[in-house]
Amino acid sequence: MPPIDSEDQELLDGFLAETTELLEKLDDDLIALEKASDDTELMNRIFRSIHTIKGASSFLGFDLLVKVAHKTEDVLNRLRKGELVVNPEIMDVILEATDLVKLLVSDIKAGDIQERETEGTINKLLPYLLDNAGVSQQAAMTPQPLIQQVAPVESEIPAASDSPPPSPEATVTAESAVPQATDAIVVPSPKPSSDLVPKKSSAPPKPVEGKGGDDLSDNSTVRVDVKRLDDLMNQVGELVLERNRMIQINQDLQQSDINRPDFNEEFGKLTKRMSFVTSELQMQVLKMRMIPVEKVFKKFPRIVRSMARDLGKEVELQIIGEETELDRSVVDEIGDPLIHLIRNAMDHGLETPDVRLAAGKSRGGTLILAAVHEGNQIIISIKDDGNGIDTDRVGRKAIEKGLITEDQFTGMSQREVFDLLFLPGFSTKDKATDLSGRGVGMDVVKTNIKKLNGLIEIKSTKGLGSEFILRLPLTLAIIQSLLVEVEGEVYSIPLSSVLETIRVDQRQFHLIGGQEVLKLRDIVLPLVRLQKVFNVQQRGELDNFCYVVVVGAAEKRMGLIVTRLVGQQEVAIKSLGNYLANIPGIAGSTILGDGRVALIIDPVAMSEVCE
Amino acid sequence: MQNSLVPVKTDNTHDELIQLVSFNLDQEEYGVDVLKVREIIRMPIVTRVPNTPHYVEGVINLRGKVVPIICMRKKFGLIESENDKQTRIMVMDMEGELMGFIVDAVSEVIRISSSEIQPSPAMVAGGIDQECIAGVINQAERLLVLLNLEKMFSRDEKNLFTGM
Numbered sequence: 001m002p003p004i005d006s007e008d009q010e011l012l013d014g015f016l017a018e019t020t021e022l023l024e025k026l027d028d029d030l031i032a033l034e035k036a037s038d039d040t041e042l043m044n045r046i047f048r049s050i051h052t053i054k055g056a057s058s059f060l061g062f063d064l065l066v067k068v069a070h071k072t073e074d075v076l077n078r079l080r081k082g083e084l085v086v087n088p089e090i091m092d093v094i095l096e097a098t099d100l101v102k103l104l105v106s107d108i109k110a111g112d113i114q115e116r117e118t119e120g121t122i123n124k125l126l127p128y129l130l131d132n133a134g135v136s137q138q139a140a141m142t143p144q145p146l147i148q149q150v151a152p153v154e155s156e157i158p159a160a161s162d163s164p165p166p167s168p169e170a171t172v173t174a175e176s177a178v179p180q181a182t183d184a185i186v187v188p189s190p191k192p193s194s195d196l197v198p199k200k201s202s203a204p205p206k207p208v209e210g211k212g213g214d215d216l217s218d219n220s221t222v223r224v225d226v227k228r229l230d231d232l233m234n235q236v237g238e239l240v241l242e243r244n245r246m247i248q249i250n251q252d253l254q255q256s257d258i259n260r261p262d263f264n265e266e267f268g269k270l271t272k273r274m275s276f277v278t279s280e281l282q283m284q285v286l287k288m289r290m291i292p293v294e295k296v297f298k299k300f301p302r303i304v305r306s307m308a309r310d311l312g313k314e315v316e317l318q319i320i321g322e323e324t325e326l327d328r329s330v331v332d333e334i335g336d337p338l339i340h341l342i343r344n345a346m347d348h349g350l351e352t353p354d355v356r357l358a359a360g361k362s363r364g365g366t367l368i369l370a371a372v373h374e375g376n377q378i379i380i381s382i383k384d385d386g387n388g389i390d391t392d393r394v395g396r397k398a399i400e401k402g403l404i405t406e407d408q409f410t411g412m413s414q415r416e417v418f419d420l421l422f423l424p425g426f427s428t429k430d431k432a433t434d435l436s437g438r439g440v441g442m443d444v445v446k447t448n449i450k451k452l453n454g455l456i457e458i459k460s461t462k463g464l465g466s467e468f469i470l471r472l473p474l475t476l477a478i479i480q481s482l483l484v485e486v487e488g489e490v491y492s493i494p495l496s497s498v499l500e501t502i503r504v505d506q507r508q509f510h511l512i513g514g515q516e517v518l519k520l521r522d523i524v525l526p527l528v529r530l531q532k533v534f535n536v537q538q539r540g541e542l543d544n545f546c547y548v549v550v551v552g553a554a555e556k557r558m559g560l561i562v563t564r565l566v567g568q569q570e571v572a573i574k575s576l577g578n579y580l581a582n583i584p585g586i587a588g589s590t591i592l593g594d595g596r597v598a599l600i601i602d603p604v605a606m607s608e609v610c611e
Numbered sequence: 612m613q614n615s616l617v618p619v620k621t622d623n624t625h626d627e628l629i630q631l632v633s634f635n636l637d638q639e640e641y642g643v644d645v646l647k648v649r650e651i652i653r654m655p656i657v658t659r660v661p662n663t664p665h666y667v668e669g670v671i672n673l674r675g676k677v678v679p680i681i682c683m684r685k686k687f688g689l690i691e692s693e694n695d696k697q698t699r700i701m702v703m704d705m706e707g708e709l710m711g712f713i714v715d716a717v718s719e720v721i722r723i724s725s726s727e728i729q730p731s732p733a734m735v736a737g738g739i740d741q742e743c744i745a746g747v748i749n750q751a752e753r754l755l756v757l758l759n760l761e762k763m764f765s766r767d768e769k770n771l772f773t774g775m
Contacts, residue, residue: 489659534661574677576660576670577708579764583662589670589677597658597670597677 012108015056019105022049024298026098030091031301037086047076053101065104068118071125072097084128088309093124095302224288232288235281242274282478289477290325293371293378296335297322300342300369307346314353314364315346324371326378326474333452334380334472337445341382341468342367344442349386349466359463361385377496378474383467389460391417398426418458419556422446450604453479453494453587455552471496477573481590481600483566484549486530487539490598491562492571492590497603499550499557501565506544518548518559525550527559528606533585551603558607569593573600584608627725633755634701634714637689641714641756642721642748649702649709651717654694668713671700678702680711686763705761712760721755723748728757 029046036042054069072094078084100121107114249266297319308315350365357363368383395409398420409417420426424443449456453473460466473479473496480495502520509516509527516527527548530536548559571590574597576583587602631642632651657669657680666685670677680700684691697716702709728746743763748755 536661574675576677577679577710579705579708579710580660580663580667580670580679583660585662586660589658591672591675591677595672596656597672599658599660599670 012060015060016105016109019053019056020109022053023098023102023105025049027095027302028298030095030098031305033086034088034091034305040080043076043080047073047080050076062104062108064116064118065101065108068097068100068104068122071122071129072101075125075128078128090128093121093128097121097125228284228288232281232284235277235284238277239274239281242270242277245270246274286327286474286478287325289327289329290474291328291331292322293324293326293331293334293380294322295331296338297369297371299335300338303339304342304346304367307343311346312352313346313350315350316364316366318366318368320368320370321372324373324378326472327477329477330378330452330472330474333448334470337448337470338369338380338382340442340445342369345382345384345386345466345468349384349388351387355387359387373474374471378472380470380472381467383465385465388462388464388466389418389421389458390462394418394420398423401426415458418460421458422456453496453602453604455497478570479573481569481571482549483569483592483598484530484547484560484562485564485566486534486562487536488563489534489536490566490592490596491530491534492569492598492600493549493551493560493603494587494600495568497551499552501547501549503545503547506546516561520550520559523557525557525559527561529561530601531561531563533606551606556607558603560601560603560606571598571600629723629725629728631721631723631755631757632701632717633719633721634699634717636683636687636715637692639756640718640753641758643701643703643758643760645720647703647705647760649704652700652702652711654698654700654713671711673702673709673711676709678709678711680713682713684713684715703760731756 026046026049029042029049033039033042033046050069050073054066054073057065057069075084075090075094075097079086079090084090100116100118104116107116249263249270253263300319301317304315304317307313345367350367351359351361353363356365366385368381370383371378371380373379391414394417395404395412398404399406399409403420403423403426404412422442422445426442446456449470449472455471457469457471458466459469473494481492482495482498482501483490483492485491504518509518511517512524516529518525518527525548531538543563547562547565549562549565550557550559569592571592573588574590575581576586576589585602585606587600587605589597589599592598630645632645632648633640633642635641652673655671657671659669660667660679666682668680668682668685670679672678682691683689692715694713698713699717700711700713701717702711727748727750729749731744731747743759743761745757745759748757
């Protein structure tokens, strides 16, 4: 491949940006196509994407890319013309080819163009391009004899031979059993040992998913709607006007007598207008930072599909509310936790078709991924209709691993048992698999969600399924906060983690093993004296009454004892700089209306400090 | 360039002119490279930050930026004194980050040629870490200790700040 000229850099950047966008969409479309193979509009869109990639890369001279894209395009073209029929095994090959394209593009992006092995994938595409590819057509159109012929070979899947003769649609839905059978028959040409073919076609995508998929998405630039930018300019214009007004008032004040009767009124008006313009401006800028959660969600259909095939499960993924917008900083962080939760649901939650049928459920499991706004938070839930969390099994494992004692377990509520899932090193699997079982997943989820000041909730009914609910703040730059006073010093607590505030008599506190606790309805709440943790000097007289701010950090609850509640305020988070970046219990700082700095309490870290 | 404040003997032919900001701390006079000083301000309200080393006075709001403040007297182990009208905060650029230092008074900007800087006497006892003394300037009527504040925090202290 030719070295890239610096003159061409601009072209190249454009190419990369466009291709990346197309590829991101492509995965999604391909999965959708598998489910709705007669959607011509979708088909055409996929075809156009690959065609565009091919055209642009041939213009820039990326030969390898052209070759792969070209062959993929050819296969897609035949699909489009109806010469081939969509079935899982064609999709496997096409997906593999797209993965290869992604890999090649990420190579180009990294400026490190390598000779990649493309022949394997291209060879897999070739059979579909032969004129007599009617073999595969036949396979899809008259699957009945083929399946029966192969079924004895796949003896470990009795369902394939027992089930009624599948129609072409059934070939698509009955992913787990049939594809392996058809693969073995249809693609014998490149590799003689037919068993290897299905494995080959499903294995390679995995490493690419992790690398190519993530590397491709570029976070350094944002596309902003021109209208939003215009609105922003308008608002800035207004702000300038208000500033001029303020200067004017100040001048008037300097020159004339301070007791000007209308000064108060004028200044009041100005303040109101200023605060209006600023909050509008704040909303606008916030909106520009918002991106739809779709950016993260759209890689999941692909992951779910390949996992379902690997695990021999039938899963329908429903995505709800993918247009929900949230701050880019949050979007960047939730990808990993969500993948872990989806893996968990697929691996631990949902059962294989046989088990499901035996339990009187439908063959295929449902996995619902939903995002919705609620006030200043976004709620993401991952819900499956699998077998739910077996609290006994979780308890036994935890005892086995020495994480808790027998006695502790018997006294545990359901919620406390669920909390065990988040302990590092915890896993109910006896053996670690590719997918899960190493006991790090939920720990990662907890850590990432904590970092975002989020909460996790687990709902589960044995036999009916479980739901993981993540509550996340919309943005990390400006937050709603509760200002509290601790013996004269003002601290800010993110409102997203505040559950309630109560005024209590200190005599109601109980002492358990040196730890102060409060009986709050049906829970026993551990208490933390901020005055003690922050070494604040006692000022004024000891008061029997104090305020307790109940905060939730991930799955934990605790009460912070403060002297006084000051009020609720929207605050901008300021970093404390590198030198003071890691003070335990402090997340950052903010500047109050009077210009003083107030520290923001990190409830999550606080719970760790106190452990 | 801040590292070349101590002249290497062989390089004496090239005499560089250096500007220093001089400040007072417990009757002694110190100097820092003027290019490192961002601004000099009076004492504002300082917000205490819990669980930090004793010489971290807290943080201040410097026109919308939150800047940590170090008390030089505490850092150097000198007797603490009340803040007065002369007390100033020197806001310095520390490897790209702003940091404020409380000093007794800031006197002037002086020009010296780099040849005037002598290496510091080998044994400087007391609280000042050897590391951050870049040299001394011995003029007729004054003795000025040249500091390199970027070296003021030992590796352990930096870890304390960032690795807690």
